[in-house]
Amino acid sequence: MKPINIKDKFSKFSKNWHPHQIAVVDDMQVILAKLKGEFVWHSHDDEDELFQVIKGTLYMQLKDSESDDGIRTEVINEGEFIVVPKGVEHNPCTKNDEEVHVLLFEKLNTAHTGNVQHERTQTEYPKI
Ligand code: NI
Numbered sequence: 001m002k003p004i005n006i007k008d009k010f011s012k013f014s015k016n017w018h019p020h021q022i023a024v025v026d027d028m029q030v031i032l033a034k035l036k037g038e039f040v041w042h043s044h045d046d047e048d049e050l051f052q053v054i055k056g057t058l059y060m061q062l063k064d065s066e067s068d069d070g071i072r073t074e075v076i077n078e079g080e081f082i083v084v085p086k087g088v089e090h091n092p093c094t095k096n097d098e099e100v101h102v103l104l105f106e107k108l109n110t111a112h113t114g115n116v117q118h119e120r121t122q123t124e125y126p127k128i
Contacts, residue, residue, distance in 0.1 A: 056100030
């Protein structure tokens with residue numbers, strides 16, 4: 001058991017949209033990811049997903065039938081986090097070519113592309 005330095009862990013990888021596991025908490029895991037551009041629309045049937053922004057600004061698109069165009073975007077700034085509830089379709093994005101660093105907290109069996117198979121889908125997250 002040792003302190004984990006988040007900045008140091010981010011320096012160990014560079015690939016975007018590639019989750020890396022930095023800790024396990026019972027049946028949950030702590031993940032780091034570097035995001036740039038738009039991901040893919042997906043949802044998780046049985047898992048909530050927490051996104052904490054460490055660097056940059058994250059734009060979380062959410063399907064929302066009460067919005068005019070059916071999509072609502074939540075802006076998550078550095079030092080803020082959002083919990084996407086199970087079943088809600090979401091698509092994380094960044095803007096202005098910014099690379100955004102996020103920490104995720106979710107179940108060990110959560111697939112990052114959820115119910116969608118995509119060229120970006122990773123089934124194993126490197127442990128760093
Ligand atoms: Ni997700």
